[in-house]
Amino acid sequence: MTADFRSPLANHGIARRSLLKSGVALAGAIAAPAIVSRSALSSSGEVNFMGWAGYDFTKEFEAFTAKTGIKVNFIEQPDNESIYAQSVLSLQTGAVDFCEPTVDRVQGYFENGVVQPWSDSIDVNAYEPGLVTGQAGEMATIDGKRFFFPSVWGTEALVYNTQEAPMEWGTASLGDLFDPKYVGAVTVRPHSALAAMGRYLDSLGQLPHPFIESYTNMDVMRQNWDIILAKAVEAKPNVAQFWKGENEAQAAFRTNGCVLGHCWDSTGFNLQSEGLPFGYLSPKEGAFAWNQGFMILKNAKNVEQATEFVKFIATPEGSAMHAEAFRANPVAKGAIDLADPKVTAFYKAAYPGDALSKLWWWPSQTSEYLTLRNEYADKYQAA
Numbered sequence: 614m615t616a617d618f619r620s621p622l623a624n625h626g627i628a629r630r631s632l633l634k635s636g637v638a639l640a641g642a643i644a645a646p647a648i649v650s651r652s653a654l655s656s657s658g659e660v661n662f663m664g665w666a667g668y669d670f671t672k673e674f675e676a677f678t679a680k681t682g683i684k685v686n687f688i689e690q691p692d693n694e695s696i697y698a699q700s701v702l703s704l705q706t707g708a709v710d711f712c713e714p715t716v717d718r719v720q721g722y723f724e725n726g727v728v729q730p731w732s733d734s735i736d737v738n739a740y741e742p743g744l745v746t747g748q749a750g751e752m753a754t755i756d757g758k759r760f761f762f763p764s765v766w767g768t769e770a771l772v773y774n775t776q777e778a779p780m781e782w783g784t785a786s787l788g789d790l791f792d793p794k795y796v797g798a799v800t801v802r803p804h805s806a807l808a809a810m811g812r813y814l815d816s817l818g819q820l821p822h823p824f825i826e827s828y829t830n831m832d833v834m835r836q837n838w839d840i841i842l843a844k845a846v847e848a849k850p851n852v853a854q855f856w857k858g859e860n861e862a863q864a865a866f867r868t869n870g871c872v873l874g875h876c877w878d879s880t881g882f883n884l885q886s887e888g889l890p891f892g893y894l895s896p897k898e899g900a901f902a903w904n905q906g907f908m909i910l911k912n913a914k915n916v917e918q919a920t921e922f923v924k925f926i927a928t929p930e931g932s933a934m935h936a937e938a939f940r941a942n943p944v945a946k947g948a949i950d951l952a953d954p955k956v957t958a959f960y961k962a963a964y965p966g967d968a969l970s971k972l973w974w975w976p977s978q979t980s981e982y983l984t985l986r987n988e989y990a991d992k993y994q995a996a
Contacts, residue, residue, distance in 0.1 A: 658682055658683055658684060659918065660684070660685055660711070660915045660919050660922060661708060661709050661711075661914075662685055662686065662711055662712070662713075663688040663700070663711070663713070664688075664696075665689065665691075665692075665696075665713065666691045666859075667689075668859065669938055670687060670938050673925075673931060673934035673935055673938060674687070676925075677922060680925065681918075681921050683918045688708070688709060691857050691858035692858055696712050696713070697714065697721070697722070697727075699712075700712050700722070701725065701727060703910055704726075704727065704911065707912055707914055710909065710913040710914060710915045710918070710919045711907055711908060711910060711922070712908055712910070715903050715904060715905050716753055716761055716763070716904040716905070716906060717752065717976060717977050717978045719753060719755070719761050719908070720755075720979050720980075722760070722908055724980050726911060727911060728760055728908045728910055729760075729911045730755075730759060731759050731762060731909060732916075735759075735762060735920060735924055735927065739924075739927040739928070739945055739946060740762075740763060740927060740946065741946055744763040744766065744944050745763065748974065749763070749904055752904075753906070761908055762906050762907050762923050762926075762927070763904055763906040764905050764906045764907055764932075764935055764944060765905050765939045765942060765943065765944060766902070766903060766905065767878050767879065767902070767903060767939070767941040767942055768900040768972065769877050770900035770901065770963070771785055771787075771790075771873065771874070771875065771894050771896055772862075772874045772881040772884070772891060772892075773891065774890055774891055775891065775892050776890050777798075780892065782894060782895070783966070784897065785895075785896050786897050787875070787896045790806065790809060790810075790851065790875055791845070793848075793851070795851050795872065795873050798870060798871055798872045799851040799852050799871060799872075799874060800852070800853060800862060800873075800874035800875075800876065801852060801856070801875045802856055802862075803855055803991075803993050804986055804987070804989075805875055806845060806875060807842065807989055807990060808901070810841050810844055810845045811827065811837060811838070812824055813898065814840065814841060816898050821833075822837055824837060828976040828982055831981055834985055835985070838985070841989075842993060846996040849993070853865065853869055853871050854869050854871060856874075862876045862877065862880045863884065866880075866889075866891065867889075878940070878941070878960075879940035879941060880893075881893025882940045883940060895963060895965075895971070897971075898973070899968070899971030899973040900971075900972055900973065902972040902973060904974070905941075906944075907919075907923050926944070926945070927944070927945050929945050929948040929951065931945070932944050932945030932948035933945075936948065
């Protein structure tokens with residue numbers, strides 16, 4: 614991933630993840646007079662939205678319905694793979710109008726004819742520039758048409774027990790996940806663990822080709838990932854539990870004895886906010902960064918309603934509520950002004966020094982790449 618995407622993020626006020634004040638600011642937004650949209654009057658007045666399990670979207674759905682008159686029927690899935698599989702199935706069933714994968718999946722959805730471009734009526738200028746221009750904009754558009762609008766963004770890095778696995782910026786490393794001293798005490802997502810091993814080995818000069826080239830050249834991918842898989846299998850005794858979604862990640866620490874993990878920032882925040890002895894820290898190699906957003910299916914029945922929802926999340930209030938649900942960064946201009954100072958402090962601790970300049974954005978992943986990646990992940994789990 615090029616610096617073209619990193620730099621605008623830092624330069625447009627969203628360098629640290631921010632959440633909303635859940636009190637007066639949002640209460641005012643929800644209490645605003647209802648405005649029934651033209652699309653709600655001219656169509657079914659509902660929309661079928663498929664997104665991520667483990668989060669509470671009640672507040673934003675109620676606010677959206679109050680503002681537009683459109684009801685949201687929510688279908689939850691645990692991960693990107695499940696969202697994609699159900700999107701493909703919906704081409705026959707028509708059960709889903711739009712979904713919320715990460716931007717690196719756009720090419721795969723497009724190649725397989727799953728999605729259509731969004732309406733030009735959605736204002737790109739409503740978003741923080743760093744999320745719709747540069748590398749982010751390139752991944753979201755194909756042949757000049759925008760197939761993806763951002764919803765939240767964040768990172769995947771080290772969640773650690775401050776007493777049993779203390780970490781410090783500058784020395785904390787992706788390599789710690791594979792250190793023998795953490796046998797039986799680590800939780801990882803299979804494909805992320807392999808990517809972490811890949812970047813770690815790359816930093817040590819132990820791969821035959823630069824790790825980033827694995828995403829564009831499948832011969833290079835196999836050469837790199839054969840080595841990555843072998844090294845990861847050697848360190849597999851460290852893994853106490855694999856996770857796929859937020860609930861599983863938290864359970865690894867709460868009930869299964871893990872003291873270190875490679876997880877989303879929301880996992881670290883949620884554990885720490887309950888007074889548990891956990892921190893969240895970017896490794897010295899740089900945190901994996903993701904950009905999540907909306908794509909509309911090719912056979913969507915409620916196109917206008919889906920478009921209205923995307924527009925709502927592009928407002929400061931809507932964006933702030935969506936970010937609050939995920940414990941993630943908002944995407945709309947002005948949404949960051951609703952940040953909770955306590956949460957800001959958490960993320961200052963997570964990204965100290967020059968950590969933000971080292972963010973490593975997940976590259977675009979083609980269908981061919983994902984097929985191979987999943988094969989390696991399956992071998993890793995089965996080993």
